[in-house]
Amino acid sequence: MxxxxxxxxxxxxxxxxxxxxxxxxxxxxxxxxxxxxxxxxxxxxxxxxxxxxxxxxxxxxxxxxxxxxxxxxxxxERGLGELPEPGSGTIEGNLRTYLAHGLDLHRAILPAFAGLLAQPEVLARFADLTRPDDDWRDRLIDYLRAERDLGRLAPQAPVEPAVRMMVGVCHEAILSLLLRRSEDPDAAPVPQDEIDAVVTAVLRGIGR
CATH class of the missing domain: 1.10.10.60 (Homeodomain-like)
Known part of the structure; x- marks a missing residue:
């Protein structure tokens, strides 16, 4: 029945x-x-x-x-808005948008993932559902590769290490925020000047 x-x-x-x-x-x-x-x-x-x-x-x-x-x-992700397209705006401004998007995304979803650390099977099933070029990290890689192909980045720009740096910043910043909020529920998110500093550091390695 x-x-x-x-x-x-x-x-x-x-x-x-x-x-x-x-x-x-x-x-x-x-x-x-x-x-x-x-x-x-x-x-x-x-x-x-x-x-x-x-x-x-x-x-x-x-x-x-x-x-x-x-x-x-x-x-x-739908609530965070669209990400910049290659060739639009400035790379510096676009990277700020990508990094702010990544920080907001991680801040919203990391508590859910943290609650599943004792259930690796769920995380493995989730990974199986994720298609290539389907998440923020993949889109950031594609964006930087496209900008490199357009000549707006250095010809040999190390895109993948730059992305790993930005992803690592998101992980470190949000984990630190979660720890601070366990003691101070009103702890502030990452300030804009820190986002600017990360973007400046990335561009020194991949910019023209």
Missing amino acids: APRRAAALRGGGGEQSLRAHLIVTAERLIAERGTAGLTVRAIARAAGVADGVLYNHFADKEELLAHALRARVRAV
Whole structure:
């Protein structure tokens, strides 16, 4: 017998499948309370279905959480706006935008990932769902390579090390912010002058 449809889906014309409803529900719970201690029962109750319904649509809890985590990342990215295109504006200004975007993205999603450190299977499933050129880091690499091809960067600009430097700055800054907020909930994010300093350092290595 097919599982009873969730109350949220009944009468809705079938616009949303139960599988999609479970992903949306889990993503909302991740946004509200993080991933630590998030159980199948909590997701099922929030979705308005029996606990076992999840297993009619996902192999296990880890698969659902991986899809929900990916949905959470995509939701955060949509709220951060568009990234600059190669050849537009100035490289210095564009790198500031990329770095600020990366910092905001990491600040929003890192708590969810931190809650899954004891569940490496979920992180592995999430990595499997990520397509090439699908995340901020890949887009930054593509952007700098395109700028190099356009001649706006040095011909032999070491793009990959520059990107690793910017990604590392995001990780270090947000981890430090999370630690400070454990003692001071009002701790401020990374100030603009620090973003400017990082961009200046990167451009010294890859600029013309």
